[in-house]
Amino acid sequence: MSIDHDTSAGSAGSRTTEVRIRPLEQGDFFAWYELFAGYAEFTGTALTDERTMRAWAWLHGDKASVRGLVALGEENQIIALAHVQEFERPLENDRGLYLEDLFVSPDHRNRGVATAIVNHLKQDARERGLGLIRWVTTDANENARQFSESLGERTDLVTYDLRLG
Numbered sequence: 001m002s003i004d005h006d007t008s009a010g011s012a013g014s015r016t017t018e019v020r021i022r023p024l025e026q027g028d029f030f031a032w033y034e035l036f037a038g039y040a041e042f043t044g045t046a047l048t049d050e051r052t053m054r055a056w057a058w059l060h061g062d063k064a065s066v067r068g069l070v071a072l073g074e075e076n077q078i079i080a081l082a083h084v085q086e087f088e089r090p091l092e093n094d095r096g097l098y099l100e101d102l103f104v105s106p107d108h109r110n111r112g113v114a115t116a117i118v119n120h121l122k123q124d125a126r127e128r129g130l131g132l133i134r135w136v137t138t139d140a141n142e143n144a145r146q147f148s149e150s151l152g153e154r155t156d157l158v159t160y161d162l163r164l165g
Helices: 026-043 049-060 113-127 142-151
Strands: 020-023 066-072 078-089 094-104 132-134
Touching: 020 113, 026 049, 026 066, 026 078, 026 094, 049 066, 066 113, 078 113, 094 113, 113 132, 113 142
Parallel strands: 094 132
Antiparallel strands: 020 066, 066 078, 078 094
């Protein structure tokens, strides 16, 4: 996950945006796509039509394991997206919530939007009896690291990817 630059929510000089969080709906495609494309650009990921439509299908399929959420701003416009999925934690004998993606529109950063999304996820996870919320960010994304460390505990886990293609 690359958290946007929403690190100064609540600090002096920042404005807070009134935010409502809700599940992603079929009619949200074009607003979601604009944010998804911005997220892809931010992360340096090439976004094709095929990749976009597969992601959209994953978020809406009958057996979707990934859920999409959006944050609505003061005028009910979609200003942020989040993609999450549950995962099993056999050793802890519980389940967790993995925050795969979180991206806030550049015009709405530093206004508490990312914080509102994480707070929504915390409430949802607690209500469903989940043990934790997990996410990753790059070491180079200082804003995301500061934001993340203000909310959660940095672990000593090191992530490895074994590419298969």
